[in-house]
Amino acid sequence: MKVTFTLSRRNPAEPKLPKNYQLIYDIVEQSGLGRHLTPAEIYTKALKRRPGIGFSTVYRGLERLRDLGLVSELHVPGAEAATYEPVGPKHAHFRCSECGEIEDVPYAVPSRTLKALALEHGFTIDTERVTFEGHCADCAS
Numbered sequence: 001m002k003v004t005f006t007l008s009r010r011n012p013a014e015p016k017l018p019k020n021y022q023l024i025y026d027i028v029e030q031s032g033l034g035r036h037l038t039p040a041e042i043y044t045k046a047l048k049r050r051p052g053i054g055f056s057t058v059y060r061g062l063e064r065l066r067d068l069g070l071v072s073e074l075h076v077p078g079a080e081a082a083t084y085e086p087v088g089p090k091h092a093h094f095r096c097s098e099c100g101e102i103e104d105v106p107y108a109v110p111s112r113t114l115k116a117l118a119l120e121h122g123f124t125i126d127t128e129r130v131t132f133e134g135h136c137a138d139c140a141s
């Protein structure tokens with residue numbers, strides 16, 4: 001089932017984004033949770049809605065939205081490009097080493113494990129990114 005969001009989840013009280021950035025935000029948001037779009041895919045979608053928009057505008061917009069915490073940027077080992085997804089609940093990722101498909105996995109390292117690691121090594125942990133690798137259901141069969 002494909003879920004389409006028609007309403008932006010942004011708080012209307014937040015300062016307005018430049019038009020092009022708002023478009024990029026909407027594209028990532030409307031892709032829905034569980035989709036991971038590359039800058040090239042976002043650019044293709046943006047072009048359909050705003051002919052003439054430049055790839056560098058899309059690229060800069062993604063960086064800016066990431067810095068503002070409005071989209072999540074994901075670097076999965078083995079993937080050619082960073083991908084972008086809506087900001088949502090914490091989750092891990094699975095990447096199929098055969099077809100490259102990236103899936104969300106509802107998993108987070110237990111906080112007591114993080115605390116124990118931090119204590120043992122004397123560092124602090126701000127964030128963790130977990131990526132599993134293997135073969136997706138389609139490729140495994």
Ligand SMILES: [Zn+2]
Nearest residue numbers: 096099136139
């Ligand atoms: Zn696969």
Ligand SMILES: [Zn+2]
Nearest residue numbers: 034085093104
């Ligand atoms: Zn994800």
